[in-house]
Amino acid sequence: MKGYEIFSKTMEELKLTPMFGNPGSTEIPLLRGVKDYVLTLHDSISVGMADGYAQYSGKPALVNLHTLPGVANSMASIHTARLNHSPVIVTSGQQDSRHAFYEPMLWHDLESLVGNAVKYFYEVKNGEDIERVMKRAYSISMEPPAGPVFISFPMDVVDENADYMNLPCSLPNTDLVDYGAVEKVLQLIMQSSNPALVAGAEIDQFNAHEELEKFASKLGIPVYTEPMSNRAGFNSESMQNAGDLPPATTAINLALLKHDFILNIGGEFTLYPYLPSPLLPGKKVVTVSLTPSYKFGEYITSNPKLFLNELNKFAEKKGDFVRAMDNSLTNLVARERRVMGVTYVLQKARKEFSNYVIVDEAISSSLLVRKNMGYSPRSYFTAKSGQLGWGMPAAAGISLKSPRVLQIVGDGSIMYAIQTLWTIVNYNLPVKILVLDNGGYTILKSFSGSFYPGLEKAPYLTFSNDILKIAESFGVESREADPDLKEMKWLAEGNSPKLLLARVPKTIPKLFI
Amino acid sequence: MKVLILLPPFLPIDEISKIISQILPDSEIITDINFGTKNSEVLVSTTFTLIGKELIDRMPALKFIQIASTGYDNVDLIAVKERGIMLSNIPIANKESVAEHVLAMVLAQLKNLMHFHNEIVKGNWPFLTNSMELMGKTFGIIGMGAIGKKLAERLLFFGTETIYYDIAKLSEEDEEILGVRYASLDEIFSRSDIISIHVPLTDDNDRFISEKQFDMMKDGTIFVNTSRGELVDEDALVNAIKNKGIRACIDVYSVEPPDPNSELFKMNNAIFSPHIAGVTVESQQRFITETVANVLKYVQGLQPLYRVSL
Numbered sequence: 001m002k003g004y005e006i007f008s009k010t011m012e013e014l015k016l017t018p019m020f021g022n023p024g025s026t027e028i029p030l031l032r033g034v035k036d037y038v039l040t041l042h043d044s045i046s047v048g049m050a051d052g053y054a055q056y057s058g059k060p061a062l063v064n065l066h067t068l069p070g071v072a073n074s075m076a077s078i079h080t081a082r083l084n085h086s087p088v089i090v091t092s093g094q095q096d097s098r099h100a101f102y103e104p105m106l107w108h109d110l111e112s113l114v115g116n117a118v119k120y121f122y123e124v125k126n127g128e129d130i131e132r133v134m135k136r137a138y139s140i141s142m143e144p145p146a147g148p149v150f151i152s153f154p155m156d157v158v159d160e161n162a163d164y165m166n167l168p169c170s171l172p173n174t175d176l177v178d179y180g181a182v183e184k185v186l187q188l189i190m191q192s193s194n195p196a197l198v199a200g201a202e203i204d205q206f207n208a209h210e211e212l213e214k215f216a217s218k219l220g221i222p223v224y225t226e227p228m229s230n231r232a233g234f235n236s237e238s239m240q241n242a243g244d245l246p247p248a249t250t251a252i253n254l255a256l257l258k259h260d261f262i263l264n265i266g267g268e269f270t271l272y273p274y275l276p277s278p279l280l281p282g283k284k285v286v287t288v289s290l291t292p293s294y295k296f297g298e299y300i301t302s303n304p305k306l307f308l309n310e311l312n313k314f315a316e317k318k319g320d321f322v323r324a325m326d327n328s329l330t331n332l333v334a335r336e337r338r339v340m341g342v343t344y345v346l347q348k349a350r351k352e353f354s355n356y357v358i359v360d361e362a363i364s365s366s367l368l369v370r371k372n373m374g375y376s377p378r379s380y381f382t383a384k385s386g387q388l389g390w391g392m393p394a395a396a397g398i399s400l401k402s403p404r405v406l407q408i409v410g411d412g413s414i415m416y417a418i419q420t421l422w423t424i425v426n427y428n429l430p431v432k433i434l435v436l437d438n439g440g441y442t443i444l445k446s447f448s449g450s451f452y453p454g455l456e457k458a459p460y461l462t463f464s465n466d467i468l469k470i471a472e473s474f475g476v477e478s479r480e481a482d483p484d485l486k487e488m489k490w491l492a493e494g495n496s497p498k499l500l501l502a503r504v505p506k507t508i509p510k511l512f513i
Numbered sequence: 514m515k516v517l518i519l520l521p522p523f524l525p526i527d528e529i530s531k532i533i534s535q536i537l538p539d540s541e542i543i544t545d546i547n548f549g550t551k552n553s554e555v556l557v558s559t560t561f562t563l564i565g566k567e568l569i570d571r572m573p574a575l576k577f578i579q580i581a582s583t584g585y586d587n588v589d590l591i592a593v594k595e596r597g598i599m600l601s602n603i604p605i606a607n608k609e610s611v612a613e614h615v616l617a618m619v620l621a622q623l624k625n626l627m628h629f630h631n632e633i634v635k636g637n638w639p640f641l642t643n644s645m646e647l648m649g650k651t652f653g654i655i656g657m658g659a660i661g662k663k664l665a666e667r668l669l670f671f672g673t674e675t676i677y678y679d680i681a682k683l684s685e686e687d688e689e690i691l692g693v694r695y696a697s698l699d700e701i702f703s704r705s706d707i708i709s710i711h712v713p714l715t716d717d718n719d720r721f722i723s724e725k726q727f728d729m730m731k732d733g734t735i736f737v738n739t740s741r742g743e744l745v746d747e748d749a750l751v752n753a754i755k756n757k758g759i760r761a762c763i764d765v766y767s768v769e770p771p772d773p774n775s776e777l778f779k780m781n782n783a784i785f786s787p788h789i790a791g792v793t794v795e796s797q798q799r800f801i802t803e804t805v806a807n808v809l810k811y812v813q814g815l816q817p818l819y820r821v822s823l
Contacts, residue, residue, distance in 0.1 A: 250535075250536050250805065250806075250809060253535035253536060254532070254535065254536070254802075254805075257531065257532060257535055274813065275809050275813065276537065276809055276812045276813045277535065277536045277537065277809070278538065280535075281534065281535060281538055282534065282535075282538075335670075338669075339690055450806075450818075451810065451815055452815075452816075453816075453818060505690075513802070513805070513806040513809070
């Protein structure tokens with residue numbers, strides 16, 4: 001078999017379909033056998049789609065990028081996949097190795113370019129490499145922490161002859177439990193005067209929501225969601241839900257002030273911005289994770305779901321925490337209605353999109369998106385890196401697996417990967433898009449207002465685009481929300497892609513301490 | 514960086530120490546101003562402690578004073594200026610509290626609550642009332658800063674005509690959102706059923722509401738002062754209460770605490786509170802948060818907010 005045939009056969013055997021990509025001349029030789037290909041009109045969109053697809057399905061997804069320019073264009077998205085623990089197999093073409101010495105156009109040392117954004121890199125040397133490197137990359141991408149891997153295919157190598165070996169492809173064992181630590185954790189909880197739990201993204205990744213809720217309910221203690229979690233945190237409807245932790249050290253410390261023991265299950269605290277307080281001084285912190293980072297406190301290497309199962313066998317009542325009900329929400333919605341406030345818009349969205357996957361890239365409104373739309377299993381995704389231009393591609397990728405996807409995006413962030421609309425329309429992906437248009441980079445205005453006052457008025461933080469016209473030019477049915485927000489129902493109707501734009505207030509919220 | 518926190522002893526020091534240990538563990542909290550000398554670069558205090566020249570002189574490394582309050586009358590501004598020390602207050606933490614306090618006083622006046630309370634306590638059961646609704650009244654706000662805006666927001670739901678004066682007119686969009694109309698001071702004094710002042714005290718506005726302004730007001734106007742006592746000529750106010758039936762709601766006084774024998778306190782159609790409009794459990798929490806945030810800004814090398822011009 002030719003190398004490119006081995007490539008497509010391995011793809012099919014591993015069910016690595018579709019391939020997301022944006023090809024160039026260096027990729028064409030490799031693509032000759034590929035049947036299931038999703039075209040994106042910018043390289044980074046391919047990676048974002050694969051990231052969403054992989055996270056939602058829990059399986060690796062395949063991307064093909066156009067050598068140096070395509071990889072360089074996608075670096076932010078590859079880094080996001082790394083931080084999202086998303087098993088994305090990135091492939092790219094590479095210049096014909098027979099004249100690589102001359103550093104021809106499009107040639108580059110791709111390994112140095114991708115650097116530590118991927119956890120495995122290999123440039124195939126011959127036809128025999130292709131099957132084995134793809135299976136190795138598949139396994140490594142799933143090894144905790146799951147993340148992107150990279151395979152480079154020189155143009156000439158894919159025409160080499162080799163046999164298809166039917167090699168095995170192993171999946172890593174993620175069913176690891178430190179049984180010896182179970183009793184210790186329970187003791188720490190019972191000995192503590194006021195313990196708290198923190199739910200991290202691994203709860204969603206390993207589908208441990210039910211186990212965590214059971215544990216929290218048995219103990220009767222609060223569960224916070226880790227700061228800026230990139231996936232659904234603790235079930236918002238649970239009576240033990242204590243809400244999201246803020247991302248700066250001082251604010252985290254204040255939120256957890258009354259607790260002396262913190263059991264962090266599957267969380268990797270994202271910090272921003274820098275504040276001079278140390279992180280959780282004087283507190284006992286234990287993290288249970290399959291991917292321990294050893295950044296603070298003690299670590300127990302375990303699958304969160306299985307570890308919680310063990311804890312649940314012995315857990316006893318420790319507290320009587322019950323979340324405070326937000327009794328003023330109805331009032332807030334009524335007040336915000338007159339100015340198309342974000343909470344008003346999101347509460348309307350919540351009614352129509354209660355069972356949808358939310359992909360959040362409404363940066364200055366993200367806290368409100370989380371609070372109003374709520375967390376439930378596989379219900380919420382955002383970029384852990386803080387990258388813009390990830391959300392719409394990820395929503396498109398998820399929509400290949402789920403027909404109910406709502407992307408909530410800001411007027412600033414939507415412009416980073418606006419061409420995704422072409423892919424959404426071309427493949428008739430059922431993505432619904434809600435744009436919260438506040439006329440600029442409000443997150444930066446808020447940041448400036450807190451730390452560099454005056455700069456929030458800088459003209460380069462304010463702009464406007466006719467997003468409705470842009471979306472319509474791609475063939476996406478688009479409407480602007482009227483004060484009654486009747487269009488929210490319209491947005492939810494049918495499976496065709498639609499966009500609703502809500503002009504929310506331009507007032508600058510205080511988002512930083 | 515050394516941070517000294519100087520607090521009055523009646524505050525819950527143990528609780529505050531716990532919070533500080535989580536924020537700036539190296540800070541020192543004291544309640545006694547007789548501390549000899551201190552090498553701290555930052556001093557955090559409240560309005561309850563006199564920050565005079567003598568105290569400042571005992572802190573040779575002092576570069577930044579943060580007062581955890583709106584007011585900073587307790588700080589010797591000349592000494593601070595001479596030493597080139599930065600001074601910040603927290604002007605934004607109590608705006609909701611003050612706005613609600615204004616409404617509480619105004620509603621108490623409109624609804625005759627003091628009268629009813631006194632009558633019932635005396636064993637009477639009054640059948641008649643001249644209570645009025647806030648809805649439909651003209652509410653004049655002088656000073657459309659943070660507190661003025663919060664007050665205007667709340668008035669939206671009472672259905673008042675809200676007019677305002679400020680040295681800086683709001684944008685048309687902001688006026689539309691708040692449902693307010695810009696008016697001259699004369700119009701505010703002459704047309705309003707209720708007038709509330711929300712301006713800082715400056716060298717130029719001492720007693721700026723005096724006999725002339727009270728003369729312009731309609732009989733029975735409700736007049737609210739939660740800003741600074743020195744903004745109002747108290748003798749003129751007493752005369753206006755007596756002669757024009759002005760209904761006063763007073764939280765601040767030219768001298769605090771005021772003379773209990775003052776003529777002002779003999780007035781029946783007046784409600785008083787002890788300069789406490791901004792003090793609520795919630796506002797105290799915000800003062801702590803904002804104070805912490807501002808000190809952290811200084812500690813990490815940024816310019817603190819709310820700098821007092823010296």
